[in-house]
Amino acid sequence: MKKILMLAMIALVSFTSIMANGQKEAAQSTDWSSMAPADFSGKITVWSFTDEIGGMIPYFNELYPNIEVEFVVIPNQDEVYLNKINTTLRSGAGGPDVFTGEAAFYKQFIEAGYWEPLSGAPYNAEELVKDLVPYVPGSTRDANGKITALSWQATPGALFYRRSIAKEVLGTDDPAAVSKYTSDLNKFYELGAMVEKKYSGEKYLLAGYGDMAQFIYNLRKKPYVENNKLNIPQGFYDYMKLSKEMRDNNIEAGTSTWQPSWFSSMADGSVMCYILPTWGLHYVLKPNAEPEANNGEKAFSGDWGLAVPPASYSWGGTWIGINSMSKEKALAYQFVKFVGSNEDFLEKWAKKTGDFVANTKVIDKVTPSFSEPFLGGQNHYAYFGKEAKKIDVSFRGPWDFQIENAWGDQVALYVDGIKSFDEAVADFKKAVKEILPEVEIE
């Protein structure tokens, strides 16, 4: 009995000392503005679903030599990352000090209060906003209007095309001339018919109609769920009909985005256009279209160009915030602030990776120097800089990813001729009931 008592006492003492420690740190950290970067010392843990952050840590440590960053990558294949975050935070055990969230679920994180609000003292993240692409911090505002996360990147969308096909079909591969056809949905369809005719069905405008989904999902003003009611935007219906027409007229190749056949179509030259955003260029198109050149084994062919898509859009993106249960919020914020706003770092990062950054000063600074060999020397930064300003994602909600997937499922069934238009719409409503049982659906 004595032993048990002793054990309990030891546990209690160590517990209270840990608690006291935590409180002391919180008290210490009230005035960070006067502290030099080297004054911050300690260790933080960062979780993310890609290895991008790993490449940023050396830059961070140049400025903050005394903050040790332990970085853990948990890929989100099969929702593993998402579930790891959920179970860790639900258990209340703490977990990482900093973690990232992707466009598909960051709104859920914000709604659940996973990320510490950063607008007020001691963080004062509002000071950073004037130099950032507005939607990047803007779309992380919680119900109280507080910024909860930052990001190093903005993800406006573009359209990439094969110059050789453009030349044969339009007689020119000039981005401005091609954009005349790609920037308007009706003209875009016409272009598809021209490609079909030119190659008698051997080559296609798009790898799959689903590639259009992202800009179509951005063509709305209202959230899908407002006042507990489902809004189906007109764009949804147009998309369904257009997709069917494209399939029936052999304008798209019939692959689905992210399927093996979709990736392989990038290399085999059978498809003219891919509708992809900033990251799609570096992480999807380049490594799949010209894998050898991307590994530095030979030069890029320069057979690709960037044109204006039928509508402006933003696709994906990664945000980074502080775990609201972290005990090292002072250190954690230094990391988030650095990654999300430090001009020096973002400039180096943009030049090294070509990724499109979220700091407008850096964008203006690096834009003149960019020339992408994969795009035949085109300056994608200049285009993305203009597009980023147009992005408005104020209509985004926590369930968009699920709702858009449910619509996509029905579009597939309609396009494949399994269902009629009305059946597909009715079954979409049923599918939404499965996701949000309490939402009213007309």
Added chain:
Amino acid sequence: MFNNFFKKRDNKGYLFILPYFLAMLTFQVYPIIYTFFLSLQKPINMIKSEFVGFANYQRVLTNELFYTSIGNTFFIWLMNYIPQIIFALLLGVILTNKSIKGREALRTAYFLPNLVTASSIGVLFAVLLDWRFGTLNHALVNFGIVQEPIKWLSQGLFAQGAVSFIQWWQWFGYTMIIMMAGLNAISSELYEAAHIDGASRTQAFFRITLPLLKPTILYVMVTSLIGGLQIFDIPRVLTNGRGAPDNSLLTMVLYLYNQAFKNFNLGYAAALAYVLFILILIFSALLFKAFDEKK
């Protein structure tokens, strides 16, 4: 306190079973109880939930899609179980015949598919069956068997058939080995006696082999049913993971998984898990009873 308890020689045995019980309590009993507790809750957001009583169970039992998922699961299971048991039995009988050469090699070959992870098989078949770029359609079109590529995975029935086929291909070798074990346990004296009495091979099969193999068949049936009701991986990877086309691959466990980890409704998923548990319990009990009475 514990020291005295374990000093008694009679009580030392508890120490030996303690590790297993600790593991079982932590990893089996506790989750079972916690799942029930979860099933009485409804999420407010990803972290917060509220108590709703048995509302989740009510939603499960009045939901059309839940019954669809039961139907899908049973259909996929039956379509694979029937050919599987027939193949396994026939091959088992043939391969226990000592006069057949190379039966060890054949046995291994039939068992091999079982060693491949289900998800890689799913991905492999997804590539084979892709409608415009898939191997199957390319072959069919090139041989002139069909004019236009067929959208295999857009047809619910075909997609279910493909899952059943994969399950069959993956599992008949395993079932065959179990059958062979059962067959080897049947005493050869019985066959000799039957042979002397003038029984034909067919008669011996139906009068001796089948009746004596009943416990083995029962074992295979129960394990296959329990496994079959939990089928998840191949329907998950063969199409988009949401049960496409048109919920035809939405099995009970896939439905549960998607509700818990894609729609973040742990309460509803926990209720589904309990209903699934009770269903499996009932079916196992019924099967045992049916085979018992015939004895």
